[in-house]
Amino acid sequence: HLRLNADARASRGGTGGAADAFTGSLHVMRLTPLQLGVQFRGTRYTGALASGTLTAAAVEVRPFGTLRMEVNGGRRTDSRAAPDLSNRATTWWGADADIGLGRSLYLMASTYHESGAFQANAQTMVALTWRF
Numbered sequence: 001h002l003r004l005n006a007d008a009r010a011s012r013g014g015t016g017g018a019a020d021a022f023t024g025s026l027h028v029m030r031l032t033p034l035q036l037g038v039q040f041r042g043t044r045y046t047g048a049l050a051s052g053t054l055t056a057a058a059v060e061v062r063p064f065g066t067l068r069m070e071v072n073g074g075r076r077t078d079s080r081a082a083p084d085l086s087n088r089a090t091t092w093w094g095a096d097a098d099i100g101l102g103r104s105l106y107l108m109a110s111t112y113h114e115s116g117a118f119q120a121n122a123q124t125m126v127a128l129t130w131r132f
Contacts, residue, residue, distance in 0.1 A: 001029055001030055002026075002027070002028055002029075003027040003029070004024075004026055004027075005023070005024065005025045005027075006022075006023070006024050007022070007023040007024075008021070008022050008023075009021045009022075016049050017047060017048030017049065018047065018048060019045065019049075020045065020046050020047070021043060021044070021045040022043065022044050022045075023043040024042050025039065025040060025041040025042070026039070026040045027039045034061045034062065034063050035060075035061060035062035036059070036060070037058075037061075038057070038058070038060075039056075039057065039058040039072075040055075040056070040057050041055070041056045041057075041074075042055050042056075043055075045078075049080060050080045051078060051079055052078025053078070054074065054075070054076040055074055055075055056072065056073070056075075057072065057073060058070055058071065058072035058073075059072075065099070065100075066099050066100035067097070067098075067099040068096075068097065068098050069095075069097045070097075071093070071094070071095050072093065072094050072095075072096075073091070073093035073094065074091070074092055075089060075090070075091045075092075076089070077089045077090075088117060089116060090114060090115070090116035091114070091115055091116070092112065092114040092115075093112075094113070095111050096108070096110045097109050097110075103131075104130055104132060105128065106128070106129040107126075107127070107128050107129075108125075108126070108127045108129070109124075109125070109126045109127075110123075110124070110125050110126075111123070111124040111125075112124075
């Protein structure tokens with residue numbers, strides 16, 4: 001029901017210069033009859049081109065059968081070597097639902113919205129997969 005993760009990464013010698021990233025995450029799963037799950041993630045990164053933080057969270061339920069629904073969101077705040085050309089803060093949110101229909105069909109719907117000082121993006125998709 002509980003998973004903790006820690007990750008440290010370092011990059012050296014590339015054209016972008018040295019970079020480091022440290023991530024911690026907490027996943028709590030299958031808590032209630034609805035199989036409620038929550039996830040939290042935090043990352044701190046530093047480098048020659050950019051440095052900042054990223055935080056994200058998600059809530060998931062599986063109310064019956066193979067139906068899974070999730071809402072998620074987060075924020076990235078950073079400073080860059082060329083601050084005039086990049087977002088200082090970007091936020092996003094999304095929602096996903098998927099369900100297995102019988103043995104061969106899988107239906108998925110997803111929406112995602114991201115916004116920052118220089119851009120705003122939205123993407124929505126629906127897919128039906130037939131496995132044979």
